[in-house]
Amino acid sequence: MTGQGLPSCGDVPSSSGPAANLAKLSLKAPETAASGATVPVTVTVQVLSDGIRIITTAAASDVLIVQDGRVVGRSAALRPHLAVPMQLRRGADRPAQVVPDTVRLAGCPAGSGADDAKRPALPTGRYSLVAVLGYGTDSLNNAVDGPTASSSGMAGQRGFTLVSDPVPVTVS
Numbered sequence: 001m002t003g004q005g006l007p008s009c010g011d012v013p014s015s016s017g018p019a020a021n022l023a024k025l026s027l028k029a030p031e032t033a034a035s036g037a038t039v040p041v042t043v044t045v046q047v048l049s050d051g052i053r054i055i056t057t058a059a060a061s062d063v064l065i066v067q068d069g070r071v072v073g074r075s076a077a078l079r080p081h082l083a084v085p086m087q088l089r090r091g092a093d094r095p096a097q098v099v100p101d102t103v104r105l106a107g108c109p110a111g112s113g114a115d116d117a118k119r120p121a122l123p124t125g126r127y128s129l130v131a132v133l134g135y136g137t138d139s140l141n142n143a144v145d146g147p148t149a150s151s152s153g154m155a156g157q158r159g160f161t162l163v164s165d166p167v168p169v170t171v172s
Contacts, residue, residue, distance in 0.1 A: 006072040006123070009108030012064060012130055017160025019135060022051040022088050025096065025164040027063075027131040029103075032170045036121030038104045039169070043096040043131040045162065051088035053138040058082040058098035060134020060159055065103065066166060067127045075100040076109040076119065085138060096133045103129060105171050128166030135160055 015025075028042040041063055059081050065073030084097050105127075106119035136159050 006067065006070075007108055008070045008072060009074055010064075010071045012066055012069070012071060013132060013161050013163055015161060015163045017135065018052060018137060019054050019088060019160065019162060022049045023047045023162060025131055025133050025162040027129060027164040027167045029129050029167050029169055031168065032172060033105055035124060035171050036104065036106055038102050040102055041099075041129065041131065042101070043099040043133070043164065045086065045092075045094045045096050045133065047088050047090055047092040047094070049088070050090045053085055053087045054135040055138050056084045056086055056096065056098045057134045057136065057159070058084075060132075060161070061096070061099045062132045062134075063100050063103040064130040064132060065105065065122065065127050066130055067125065071108070072127070073103075073105065073107050073119075073122060074109065075103045076106075086135075096131065099131050099133055105169075122171050124171050127169050127171055129169055130166050131164040133162040135162065 024046045026044050026046060030039050033039045063075040064071045082098055086094060105122045109119060
């Protein structure tokens with residue numbers, strides 16, 4: 001079955017912002033799982049080049065279920081307004097602490113605070129999981145040892161994302 005009959009809950013974002021060329025988000029998940037099952041995921045930030053300190057945010061982070069290029073499900077985990085600083089130092093592999101560590105193989109949540117148990121299980125088929133790490137720049141980057149907001153083009157508290165490559169999962 002294809003995702004054409006499933007309702008969509010958004011678009012797959014692209015990596016953006018100052019860390020997009022400095023770090024790579026990677027996701028590990030089971031290759032197969034039962035429809036409706038909650039599967040564990042491990043999300044890691046691989047830092048490719050030195051960079052500024054970023055502030056990762058739980059509220060803007062997610063694990064998406066994608067089929068045919070459309071988001072057909074996502075983690076319904078409550079995402080508090082947790083912010084975790086992360087210094088980008090080349091060669092570091094760091095856990096993406098604010099990204100949910102599980103995703104239920106079910107359709108789109110019906111709004112914030114929706115009962116996860118009432119979401120319909122996904123039909124059998126092939127899907128992909130995509131991790132999204134939301135982040136912003138740290139105001140401390142404007143200190144003596146960091147770039148100024150005007151020189152970096154990062155004025156204000158604009159949000160950005162790091163997005164993993166899709167990881168296939170077969171739902172049975």
